[in-house]
Amino acid sequence: MLLSAPSVNNRFTQLFIAALLLVGLFWYIAPDLSAARHLSIPGFHSAVSSKAPPSTSTNALPPKVNHPIDHLIEEAGKELGVLLAKETHNVHDAAQAYRLRRGRQPPPYFDKWFAFAQNHSALMVEDFFDQIYTDLNPFWGVPAKQIREQANAFLHRISVRDGKTTQRTDIDERPWLNLWEDMVGSVAEWLPDVDLPINVMDESRVVVPWEEVDGYMQKELTSRKEVDASQLKTDYGNLKALDEKGVPAFEPVFDGMGPYWPLAVVGCPPESPARKAYIEADFSTAPPLTGGFPDGSYKGYVQNWTLAKSPCDNSALQGLHGTFVEPISIATTKTFFPLFGGSKLPMNNEILLPPAMYWTDDPFYSGGKEHGQPWDKKKDGLIWRGAASGGRNKAENWKRFQRHRFVSMVNSTSVALAVSSEAAPPNFVLPSDNPYDLAASPSETAFADWLATWSDAAVVHLLCFPEDPADRQRCSYTNPYFSVAPAMPMKEQYAFKYLPDIDGNSFSGRYRAFLYSTSLPIKATIYQEWHDSRLVPWKHFVPIDNGFADIYGVMEYFLGNEEKGVGGHDRIAREIAMGGKAWAEKVLRREDMQIYTFRLLLEYARLCDEDRDRMGWRESGVG
Template sequence: MLRLLTTFSSRTGRVALLAIFFILSLTWMLLSPSHDNPGLPTYSARYGHNSPHPIDSLIQTAENDLQDLLETEAHDLQDAADKYRARRGRHPPPGFAEWYKFAKSKDSLIVEEFFDQIYTDLTPYWALEPKELRRLARSIPTRILVRNKTAIMKTDEPRSWMDSWYDLVSKLEDGLPDLDMPINVMDETRLVVPWETITEYMQKEKVNRVMPSPSHVKSEYMSLNDWDGEDVEPYNPGFTVPGEGGYWEMARVGCPPGSPARNTNLPMVDFNEPPWEYGNFERLSYHGYVSNFSLAKDPCVRPEMQVLHGTFLEPVSVSTSHNLMPLFGGSKLPMNNEILLPPAMYWAQNDHYSGGEQEHGGPWESKTNKAVWRGAATGGRAREPNWTGFQRHRFMAMMNATAVAQAEKNQGHGINFRLPNYADYKLKDDGSVPQLLADHTDTGFNHLVCHPYIESDPRCPYLDPYFEVAPGMAMKTMYDFKYLPDLDGNSFSGRYRGFMLSTSLPIKATIYNEWHDSRLIPWVHFVPMDTTYLDIYGILAYFLGGRDDTARKIALAGKSWGEKVLRREDMQIYTYRLLLEYARICDDQREFLGYVDDLKAA
C-alpha cells in the first residue's frame, strides 16, 4: 500500500511513489473522457483526448490505499489487541477491553492506523520519568484533571474552548484513570523541541520498550490522591517570544538537520516585489498536483513557507518553549510537539463552524456550480507591507478574475501572487482562466482585520485598494455551492469538519496537522491543494471541465466516510484511548501496566 510520507527522510519512498504514478498515468484509463465545457480552461490533448489526467491517476492510487486500509479493520477484541501489539510493540493499556466495548457500542470502525497520531505524539514522553511528567503537567494553569472517575477543570480565567474540552473529557470520566491534562488554549502552537532532542527521546523509548509476560503485567493505574498532597517544586516551561528571525527561527529547530528548512536561509524579502520561491512545490508535486499531502504541508521540506504563510511571517501571539512537557492542543505544525486532541471547535456544536450538526446541504445536482469562500483576513498580524505574504490574502487575490487578468499581462505576477505556468497545467492563456473565475467562484473577505484592529470596522486603508469587503455568509449557505476551498487562519480551519460532513466538495490547503489526518485519504475523501495555490486553476478546470460526476463522487464519499470516522462519537473514542495511553506514561509502574486478559484466556 502506498502510505503517506511524513518526514524529509522518506525521499526514497517519494521517488518510488512518483515512479508508480508515472506508470499509472501512461496505462490507466478507467475514468470516462472529459467533455469540455465551452469557455472553460481544458486539459490539453497532448496525451490524446481519451488519455488520463494526472488527477485520474491520483484518484485511482488513493482508492487503492483506502481499500488496503479497510482490510486492516479489527472485528473482535482479540483481533484488536493482536493488531495493537503488532503495530505498537507493547501490550495495550489497562482499560483496553472497556475502550473496545465502548467503541463497538458506538458502531466504530476499529482500524489501528486511525490512532497513529497518538503514538507519534506520546512516544517521546517515555524518555521522561513519570514523576517528572506529573510535575511538568502542573505548570500550566489551564488543565483538566481526573480524580476518582470525576473530571475537574482548572483555568486561570473563563475560556470557552476549555469548557468544550472539559465537556468532552467529562463524558468519558467513568472509564478514565487519574490524570493531569494541561491544555494549550492559544490558537498558535507552543512547543518546538529540537529535532536532535526528540530523536534522542524516541531512541530511548525504542531501546527500553518491553512487552512483559502476562504474569508480570499490572492492570491498575496509580491513584494521584497522595501525589496531590506532595510539595512539588514548580516548573518553569521557558516560554519565550521570537527574537531576530521571528517564529521561523524558533520553529525550524524541530526539523531534521538535513532538511531544507535547516539548510536554507532565504534572503531578506522585499514585500514590495512579488516573491517568491515556488519551484519547490513544482518539484514535489505530481504534474503540478499534490500527491503526498503530508509532505506538501510540511514546512521542514517547504522552507518557502517562511515568507508565504502568516504563521511564520507574524503570528498574532507566540509563546513557545523548546522543552518537552505534556501539553494538549487541537492542531500543530509537523515540527511541533503538542499532544493532539479533537479541536474544541469540532466538539462544541457551534453553528458558526459546522453550519449546524444536522445541516449538510442538499443534493449535489441542486447546488450552484461555483467555489465559495468567506472569512476574515486572518492568518496572523497582516500589516503594511507584510500582508502580501499571507496565505488568505494570496488566495483571495488569485480568485479575483480582474487581478488574474492583470497578472497575465504583467509577466504572470500580481501584487501578492505568481501565476502557475499555464502550459504545465495545459491551461489556455486566452483569457479562459479569468473567465473561469468570473463564472465559477464567489470568494471574499468579510473583514480585512486591519492592524491596529477595530472590530466594528471591516475596512483597512492599506488593503482597501486590493480587496472589497464582501457580505458574510453562513456555513449552511455555503453548502449550497459545490466547491468549498478551506484555508488556514491563525492556525487550523475550524470549518473543515463541517465541510467534510457536507454534500459539497472540500478543497483543502493547510500546513497544520490534526487528530484525524490518518483517517482521511486525499483524492478519495477530499481534494488536496497546495498552500501556494498554484494548482487551484488546474483543480477547478479539471472538475468544471466535464468531470462533475467525479467531483460528486469525492464529495459524497467524503461525507459518507466522515459519518463513519469523524463523528462526535469518534472524537470520544479517540480521546478515551489517548488518555488511557497518557495516564500509563505518567504512572510509576508504566513498564508493567497493560491489558493481557486475552493472553491469559488463551
Template sequence: MLRTVYKIPNLNRRFVQFIVVAALFSGLGWLYLSSYGAPEHLHLPHLGSHKDPGSTSDFNKDASHPPGPENDAHPIDTLSRTAETELNILLAKETREISDAASAYRTRRGRHPPPGFDAWFAFAHKNNALIVEDFFDQIYHDLNPFWGLEAAVIRRQAKGFEHVISVRKGNVTWRSDHDRVWMQLWSDMVKGIGEESLPDVDLAINVMDESRLVVPWDEIDGYMKAENASRGFTPTSEVIAKCTGIAALDAEEHAGLFDPEWIPHGPYWALAREGCPPDSLARKMPVTTDFSGAPPLPTEYPEHSYRGYVRNWTLAKSPCDLPNLQGLHGSFVEPISISTSKRLFPLFGGSKLPMNNEILLPAAMYWTSDPFYSGGESVHGGPWAQKQDKLIWRGAASGGRNRRENWTRFQRHRFVSMMNGTSVKLAETSNRPPPNFELPGYSYYGLAAPRNGYLGDWVATFADAAFVHLLCFPDEGEAGKCAYDEQYFSLAAETPMQEQYNSKYLPDVDGNSFSGRYRGFLRSTSLPMKATVYSEWHDARLVAWKHFVPMDNTFVDVYGLMQYFLGFGGKGAHDDVAARIAREGREWAERVLRREDMLVYVYRLLLEYARICDDERHRLGWVGDLV
C-alpha cells in the same frame, strides 16, 4: 518457560488480506505513499527522515512525459485510483474482535496494550466505531517521546501548568486564568467518555491558536531512542493491570506552577525549524527576515507533486521539507502571538505544525454545536445536482499579523486574490505584476483560459472568494478595511455555512492555525478543497483524492483543479468525479469523524497518557487475550 505465553498472537486473517491487497496493487507502488504511517516517519527523530520515492527534478518539470503507464490519463484520474487502493489497504486492517485488536496493537506498537484496553474496545464497539489500529498513529507520534522523561516529572509538569483539565475518580474539573469556552468544551468532551472509565490524569491545555512547543530535534531523538529501548512484552505473570494512580502527587503541598520558560519573540521560523532533522532543507536554508514584495512562488510544478498535483498529503504540508513556506504562510511570516517553549512537557491542543510537540485532541471547535463552524448538526446541504457550479470562500484576513510590509506573503490574501476575477484580469491586462501571486502559464496544467487571455473572465464565472474583515495592523482603516491593501480587496458580508453549502466547491485555508470549518465541510454534500500546514487528530483517517481534494499551499494548482472539475468552454468537465469525492467524503466522515469517534480517540489517548504518567509504566498493560 513463559515465552510461549506472551509472544505476539497470530496475525489473523485480516493481516493476510492486507498482504494480498498490497500485492495486487503493487503496480501502482511508484505512486503510492501512504499518509497513514507518515507521522511516525516524517520528522520523528531516530526513525529516519521522510523520502518521497519516485520524485525527481525531471519528473516535476516535465508535464508531457512522466514515468509510469498513466501518460495519457489526467493526473487527477491516476491520483484518484491510487486513493481507492490506499483506502482498500487500510480497510483490510479493520478488527472486530478484541483479540485481533490486541494483536494489531502489539504488532504496530511493540508492547502490550494499556490497562483498560478491553473496556476501551467495548466502548468503541458499543459506539459502532470502525477500529483500525492505524487510525491511532497520531497518539503514538505525540506520546512516544515522553517515554524518555521520568513519569514523576510528567505528572508535576501537567498539574503545575496554568490551564489544566483534571480527572479524579471520574470527576472532571478545569482550571484557567478566566472563563474560556475551549476549556469548557474539552472538559465536556472528556466527560463524554463516562466517569467509570476515566483514569486519573492532568491535561495541560494550550489555549492559544498557535502551536507552542518546539523541542530541538536532537533532544527528541534521544527521547525516541529511549522509547524504542523500552519496548518489549512483559511476561504475563508480571504485568500490572491497573494504574497506580497519582494520589501521591495530590498529597504534595506547595508544588507550585510549572514554568515552561516561554520564548516571547521570533522570528518564529528560526524557532520552528529547530524541530526539523539536521539534514532537512529547512535547517539548511537561511532564515528570511524581509517579507516585503511578492512571495517566492514556484516557476514550475510544486516540489514532490505528481504532474503538478499533490500526491503525498503529508509531505505537501511539511515545512521541514518545503522551507519556502517560511515566506508563504502567516504562521512563519508573523504570527499573532509567539509564546514558545523548547522544553518537552505534556501540552495538549487541537492542532500543531509537523515540527511541534503538542499532544493532539480533537479540536474544541469540532465538539461545539455552534453553527458558525459547521452549519449545524442537521444542515449539510442539498443534492449535488441542485448545487451551483461555484467555489465559495468567506473569512477574515487572519493567518497572523498582516502589516503594510508583509501582507503580500499571507496565504489567505493570496488565495482570495487568485480567486478574484477582477484582480486576475487586471494582472492579465496591466504591465504591473500582481502584488501577491503570479499568473500561470498555459503550458503547465494544460490551462485553456490563460492561452486565450481569458483567465480573469473564466475565474469570475465560478469563484466567489472574499474577506469579511481585513484585520490590518495597526488598524488604519474603517469598518474592517486597511489603507494599505483595501485597493486590492472589497469586503463582503458574512455568508452562513448553510448558504455556502449551496455551492459545489468549498476551499479551506489555514487561519491563525488550522481551520475549524473542515469537519463541517467534510460532512457536507459539497466538495472540500484543503490546503494546510497543520496536523490534526484525524489525519490518519482521511485519504486525499478519496475524501477531499488536496491543494498545494502555494495554490499554483488551483486553476488546474477547477478546470478539471468544471471544464472550459463547455468541454472537459469532470463533475462526476467531484460529485463522487464529495459523496464518499461525506459518507466516510459519518463513519469515522462522528462525535463518538472523537470520544473513542480521546479515551484511547487518556489510557496511554495515564500509563506514561505512572511510575510502573514499564509493567502496566492489558494481557487478557493471552492469559
C-alpha cells in the same frame, strides 16, 4: 381587410430591422456588465461576483484523457482499500493489531475501551490512532515522575479524579477549555486519574530541538517489549499523593520574540531544507513563487499529503504563510513537557486532542444540522468567505499571507489585471508557460473570463494593523486590491459544489463541517490534526499545495471549460464529496472523538505511572 402575403413579409422585415437598431443602441449606451464583473476596482470581489455563478456544467463535453488527477484518485482508492482490510471485529484481533504496530502490550482497560468503541459502532482500524503514538512516544524517554509533576503544576489544566473532571485556569471563562472538559468528561468514568495541561492559545507553543526529541525516541524504541502476561500490572495507580503533597513549581520559559521561523525549524531534522534555508527578514516584496509545479508533486498535483504540509520540507513556506511571516502571538518553549492542543505544526510537540471547535454545536463551526442540498441542485462553483487572518497582516507583510493570496488568485478581476498589465501582481503569480496544460492559458484574457464563471471568493474582515477606528473594514494598504463582502453562513455556502478550506491563525475550524457537507472540500494546510490518519486525500477530499498554483488545474479537471470545449468530471467530484461525507459520518463523529480521547488518555496515564514498563492489558485466559 386582410393583408396580402407580400405586405406581411414587408412589415416583418421592417419590425426586425427596427428591433436590431434598438438592441444596438442599447448595447452602445448601456454599461458593459461583463466588464464590470471582471475589471471593477477596488475589489477582488464585486457586486456582480457576490451572486451565485452561472451553471458551468460540461457533462456533455469530453474531458481530457489520462489526466494526472485520474491517477491520483485511482491510487487513493487502493490506499483506502488497504486501510479497510485492516479492520478488526473483536478485542483479541484488535490487541494483536496493537502489538504488531506498537511493539508492546495494549494499556490497561484496553478491553473497556474496545467495548466502548464497539458499542458506539466504530470502525476499528489500528492505523487510525497513529497520531497518538507520534505525539506520545517521545515521553517514554522522560521519567514518569517528571511528566506527572509538570502536568499537575501547569496553570491551564483539566484533571480527572475518581471518574470526574475539573479544570483550572487564570480567568473565569475559557470557552474552548469548557468544551475540552466536556469532551474528556464524556469518557471520564472509565479513565484513571490524570492531569492534562492545555494550550489555550491558537498558535502551537512547544517546539523542542529535533536532536533532543530523537534521543527520547531512541529510548522509546529500546523500551518496547511485550511483557509476559503473568508479569503484567493491569491497573492504574491514582494521584492522591500528588494532590496531598503538592509539586514543585513548574513554569516553562516561553519565548515571545519573533520571527517564528527560526524558533520553529529547530524541530526539523538537521538535513531538512528548512534547517538549511536562508532566514527571511523582509516580507514586503512579492512572495517567492515561480508558478511551476510544487516540489514533490505528481505532474503538479499533491501526491504526498504529509510532504505537502511540511514546513521542514518546504522552506519557501516561511514567506508564504502568516504563521511564519508574523503570527498574532508567539509564546514558544523548547522545554519538553506534556501540553495538549487541537492542532500543531509537524515540528511541534503538543499532544493532539480533537479540537474544541469540532465538539461544539455552534453553527458557525458545525454548519448546523443541515449539510446541504443534493449535488445536482448546487451551483457549479467555488465559494470562500473568511477573515483575512493567518497572523498580523500589515503594510509591510500582507503580500505574503495565505488567505490574501488565495482570494487574489481565484478572483477574475485581479487575474484580468495581471494578464493585461505589464506589472506583476503584488501577492501571487500565474502559472508560467501554462505547465498545467489549461484549456485557457493564464496569459490569455479568456482565462479571467473562465474564472468568473465559477469563482466567488472574498474576505469578510480585513483585520488591518493598526486598525482604523473610523473604518474597521478598510485597510489603507490593501484598499486598491480588496473589498469586503458580507459574512455568509455555512449553510448558504453549502449551495456551492466546491468549498476551499484555507488555514487562518492556525487550523481551520470549519474543516469537519465541510467534510460532513454534500459539497467537496478542497484543503490547503500546514497543520496536523487528530484525524489525519483517517482521511485519504483524493478519496475523501481534494488536497492542494499551499502555493495554490494547482487550484486552476483542479478546478478545470472538475468543471471543465465550456468556452474552450473541454468537459469536466462532475460525476467524480460528486463521488468524492458524497464518499467523503459518508466516511466522515463513520470516522469523524462525536463518538469517534470520544473513542480517540479515551484511548489517548489511557496511553498518557500509563506514561505517567512509575510501573509503566510492565503495565498492560491481560487478555482473558492468557497467563
